Amino acid sequence: MTITETTGSTHTIVTICGTLDASTAPDFRNSPAIADPSRTVVIDLDKMDFLDSSGLGALVGVLRRKQEANATILLSCMNPPVRKVFDITGTCKLFHIFDDTDAATDYAATYLRGR
């Protein structure tokens, strides 16, 4: 798994390429914008080819900590194998999910202006 962060003035776009599972979740949690609870992030999942419950748990935990710090996670470009895990577990209702990263970025800007 590789993580790329593109940081703007208000939020960070995080691109995850590869697999998010128990072996890669620690690296995900330690990525700077992910580890900063007060930083709102858009996570682009277009190049994530596999997610399991350990990766999902990492996403849910980070979302909770960010929401407690008045920030959030926005998800974009989910592939079918990734979407399936959210749908089965019902965790899709916890996240704002967008078809493309531009829409998520626009929403993030609006969200942060409204705080």
Next chain:
Amino acid sequence: MNSSNITITLPGELRFIRLASKIASNTASLFTETRKTEAENWEFAHAFELAVSEAFTNAVVHAKKQAAPQPVTITFTLEERKLTIAMRDSNVPFSTRTPSPDPENYPENGYGLLLIRTVMDTVTLTRENDTNIITMSKTL
């Protein structure tokens, strides 16, 4: 009934999770080749990729609690239209009494067995002679 068995043994370590799940999905994918639509074949292979990732992770996470992590043995049984995977380890078993997590509480754990049971046709968990056996099968 004709069937073929393939057995592999991997170290019970986190870094082998992806290898185990990819072996499962590739076996399922080759097993299903040209038998169904591309979408159906993909779903079949992904189901095994996900189920094995969950089961192997459970074995490895519990192995970390032991002094010496135990290996995980995976047996694939291929029948005419059915693939069965049995995973054996000597670690702490899956807790089958844990209720499915409620997303409203933002749980970070507990989704694994729910995912396995959803994507597989049949799932059995047994413990024999200090060995955990999770058997997962799916028919095309």
